[in-house]
Amino acid sequence: MLSKKTKYAFHALTYLAENQDKRAVLIQEIASSKNISHKFLENILLELKKAGILGSKKGKGGGYYLIKKPEEITLAKIIRLLNGPIAWLPCVSLNYYEKCSDCADEATCNMHIIMCQVRDQTLAVVENKTLSDLIAKTTDKQPLKY
Amino acid sequence: MLSKKTKYAFHALTYLAENQDKRAVLIQEIASSKNISHKFLENILLELKKAGILGSKKGKGGGYYLIKKPEEITLAKIIRLLNGPIAWLPCVSLNYYEKCSDCADEATCNMHIIMCQVRDQTLAVVENKTLSDLIAKTTDKQPLKY
DNA sequence: ATAAAACCTACAAACTAAGTAGGGTATTAG
DNA sequence: CTAATACCCTACTTAGTTTGTAGGTTTTAT
Numbered sequence: 001m002l003s004k005k006t007k008y009a010f011h012a013l014t015y016l017a018e019n020q021d022k023r024a025v026l027i028q029e030i031a032s033s034k035n036i037s038h039k040f041l042e043n044i045l046l047e048l049k050k051a052g053i054l055g056s057k058k059g060k061g062g063g064y065y066l067i068k069k070p071e072e073i074t075l076a077k078i079i080r081l082l083n084g085p086i087a088w089l090p091c092v093s094l095n096y097y098e099k100c101s102d103c104a105d106e107a108t109c110n111m112h113i114i115m116c117q118v119r120d121q122t123l124a125v126v127e128n129k130t131l132s133d134l135i136a137k138t139t140d141k142q143p144l145k146y
Numbered sequence: 147m148l149s150k151k152t153k154y155a156f157h158a159l160t161y162l163a164e165n166q167d168k169r170a171v172l173i174q175e176i177a178s179s180k181n182i183s184h185k186f187l188e189n190i191l192l193e194l195k196k197a198g199i200l201g202s203k204k205g206k207g208g209g210y211y212l213i214k215k216p217e218e219i220t221l222a223k224i225i226r227l228l229n230g231p232i233a234w235l236p237c238v239s240l241n242y243y244e245k246c247s248d249c250a251d252e253a254t255c256n257m258h259i260i261m262c263q264v265r266d267q268t269l270a271v272v273e274n275k276t277l278s279d280l281i282a283k284t285t286d287k288q289p290l291k292y
Numbered sequence: 293a294t295a296a297a298a299c300c301t302a303c304a305a306a307c308t309a310a311g312t313a314g315g316g317t318a319t320t321a322g
Numbered sequence: 323c324t325a326a327t328a329c330c331c332t333a334c335t336t337a338g339t340t341t342g343t344a345g346g347t348t349t350t351a352t
Contacts, residue, residue: 042298049298059348061296062296064298075260089148110280117271118272121267121270125264133256134260150309150310173328185311185313188330202330203328205320206320206328207319209329
């Protein structure tokens with residue numbers, strides 16, 4: 001399950017993506033708009049900034065803004081950053097790999113092989129969906145198929 | 147990430163599947179064979195029994211045994227039982243559904259739609275893999291492809 | 293200068309996972 | 323019958339993570 005932190009990050013990012021005209025958006029504006037604790041959101045935006053997704057401006061008139069185009073921000077990146085590994089086991093994680101203590105040979109471990117499949121199927125979606133897919137409007141006549 | 151409980155369950159189940167000849171296997175035998183705390187494993191086996199996957203025999207000469215064929219026990223069932231929801235959001239969970247508080251219409255919520263895709267891709271694997279796939283031996287000449 | 297805003301560190305509370313303790317109860321060999 | 327065996331059950335403890343809070347520091351526009 002995705003953590004609240006992750007969901008808040010998506011909410012904040014979609015808000016920023018929908019308000020790209022404004023130069024910098026206040027933490028408080030996002031927080032009250034999306035019903036998130038100001039201080040908690042502060043930490044999240046800071047993480048997104050350190051990851052190179054957001055930029056910020058200090059002082060009066062400051063705030064946060066997208067530093068990349070929505071099409072360049074994949075869901076996978078956000079989820080890895082705030083939620084942790086996408087894989088179900090450390091031994092099949094691309095970004096948080098750890099060897100199993102009990103498993104001698106990954107090439108012949110059935111669990112390993114199956115969990116790789118799960119990982120790849122998941123990545124097939126979240127590596128190819130971006131922030132722009134989250135803010136896209138679905139029309140009544142042509143609902144998004146999946 | 148899968149919890150230890152879930153991993154222990156898979157270890158225990160594979161052990162039982164590989165020892166189907168013996169009528170009933172002692173908790174202690176599985177525990178020491180797979181390096182799991184006896185008491186912790188006891189709870190796990192009990193859950194598996196209540197879910198109709200294992201049977202047990204009390205008294206001297208008792209123990210646990212598989213009540214279903216390995217081909218009938220899907221990974222999805224075990225994961226849901228011990229790890230919880232497979233979906234990333236409550237609003238896309240088939241077995242643990244909960245409505246989002248903030249989302250008015252699931253049909254047009256982009257996050258909902260994408261998370262449904264993730265869920266379905268994951269289920270495509272774990273609903274079709276069973277305990278028998280975990281105990282299958284991969285030969286050196288013909289390694290399992292994926 | 294001063295007010296406004298991001299930035300930073302540390303901590304507290306709430307929740308969940310993991311493991312422990314101790315006994316109760318059913319079964320069966322002898 | 324009876325005692326050993328081993329499942330069954332409840333409650334508790336410990337450890338770790340998530341979520342949220344507090345208070346101060348730095349930067350910048352006016």
